[in-house]
Amino acid sequence: MDLDDLRRSGLFAHVEWHSEIGSTNTRALELAGSVSLPTPTLVGADRQSAGRGRGGNRWWSTGGALTFSLVLDPTQDFLGPDVPALTPAHWPRLSLVAALALCHELDRLLPGATAQLKWPNDVHVAGRKLAGILVETVPGGATAPRLVLGMGINVNNSLRNAPPELQGTACALVDILGGPEQSGGTTTTAGSAVDSLRVLCGWMREFTELAQGLAQGDPLLPEGWRQRCPLAGRQVSLQAGDRTVSGLCLGIDDSGALLVETPSGTERCFGGVLVRVQA
Numbered sequence: 001m002d003l004d005d006l007r008r009s010g011l012f013a014h015v016e017w018h019s020e021i022g023s024t025n026t027r028a029l030e031l032a033g034s035v036s037l038p039t040p041t042l043v044g045a046d047r048q049s050a051g052r053g054r055g056g057n058r059w060w061s062t063g064g065a066l067t068f069s070l071v072l073d074p075t076q077d078f079l080g081p082d083v084p085a086l087t088p089a090h091w092p093r094l095s096l097v098a099a100l101a102l103c104h105e106l107d108r109l110l111p112g113a114t115a116q117l118k119w120p121n122d123v124h125v126a127g128r129k130l131a132g133i134l135v136e137t138v139p140g141g142a143t144a145p146r147l148v149l150g151m152g153i154n155v156n157n158s159l160r161n162a163p164p165e166l167q168g169t170a171c172a173l174v175d176i177l178g179g180p181e182q183s184g185g186t187t188t189t190a191g192s193a194v195d196s197l198r199v200l201c202g203w204m205r206e207f208t209e210l211a212q213g214l215a216q217g218d219p220l221l222p223e224g225w226r227q228r229c230p231l232a233g234r235q236v237s238l239q240a241g242d243r244t245v246s247g248l249c250l251g252i253d254d255s256g257a258l259l260v261e262t263p264s265g266t267e268r269c270f271g272g273v274l275v276r277v278q279a
Contacts, residue, residue: 001044005197011204013038013078022050025134025150028069032138032146037071039146040078044068044200048152064156064174066196072147079212086215091147092270093256095121095133096225097214098149101207102131103228105199110176117228119258120271123153124230128171130154151203155194173199222254234279236260240272 006015014037021027028043048067072078074086086094102123103115116124123131131153138146154172162170173194213221226232232251237244238258245267250259257268 001046001200002197006042006201009201009204011201011208012040012042014041016041016043018043018045020047020049021045023048023150024067024069025136025148026050028071028148028150029136029138032071032148039071039073039076041071042068043071064158064172064193066153066155066199067151068200069148069150072149074145074147079208079215083212084215086211088145090214091135091137093214094147094149094211095135096252096256097210097221098133098135098151098207099123099131100221100224100228101210102151102153102203104206104210105202106130108202109173109194109199113176115228116230117225118230119252119274120256125171125176127230128169130171130173153199155196155199222252225256226251231258231274231277234277236274236278237276238269238272238274240269244275245269245272246276 001017003015003017006012006017016027016031018027024043024045028041031037031041031043045067047063047065074091076085079086096117096119099117099121103117106113106115106123106125110125113125115130118124118129121133121135122129131151134150136148136150138148154170156174157172158174158178159167159170159172160175174192177194178192210221210224229251231249234249235247236249237246238260245260245262247260247262247267250261250266253259253268255268255270257270258272260267260269
């Protein structure tokens with residue numbers, strides 16, 4: 001990653017990049033406790049040895065994955081001086097906004113492919129996971145609330161090197177674009193590297209624009225994540241705390257909740273782990 005180009009992009013107030021780190025989210029949470037830290041701060045790594053996903057899951061990656069975390073201060077003007085602050089009511093939807101922003105960037109990188117947003121925090125292409133998102137709050141220390149938004153995107157880490165159980169469920173941009181075929185007017189060859197800087201900066205621009213829409217109550221924003229929900233119309237079961245909710249998925253509502261039609265009525269699920277999905 002070219003740090004000079006990252007800084008010249010003007011998208012980040014501060015950039016910290018590591019050749020290897022345990023978890024970018026862990027480091028970002030440490031930095032977020034300092035009230036003097038400028039935001040948005042980007043913490044990235046060429047390789048993570050202990051990347052985290054939701055529910056304490058580990059994020060598998062090798063060199064070539066794009067792994068980073070953003071420290072955000074919702075009360076400041078990272079969205080622009082004329083945009084209202086993101087309130088705590090908006091925060092649960094930030095992972096959906098981040099995922100939708102990546103879907104929009106993938107539309108540009110992968111003409112003809114349809115990126116989908118698998119609630120609550122994954123991005124899939126052709127039914128396989130390409131990226132995961134984890135949003136965490138700073139547990140005290142800062143005088144203003146801070147959020148850390150972490151992302152792991154399979155860019156140049158070919159899934160040919162992944163554990164066998166992941167090869168059928170995940171994908172990477174380098175594999176999708178790796179054949180001798182036309183992509184966006186450019187012929188690619190097997191093993192050709194994808195520009196991670198372009199992916200990161202393109203996502204950040206899109207994320208900032210969509211987060212502005214979230215803060216301003218853009219009525220079209222929820223339609224974006226509804227249209228890309230691959231769970232709608234399928235039977236699902238999810239673990240929400242000590243409860244299991246099962247039924248027909250009706251999609252994602254404006255507030256970011258997954259709607260599940262159960263025998264006792266429609267449930268709005270704001271969090272949980274999907275344990276079963278079937279046609």
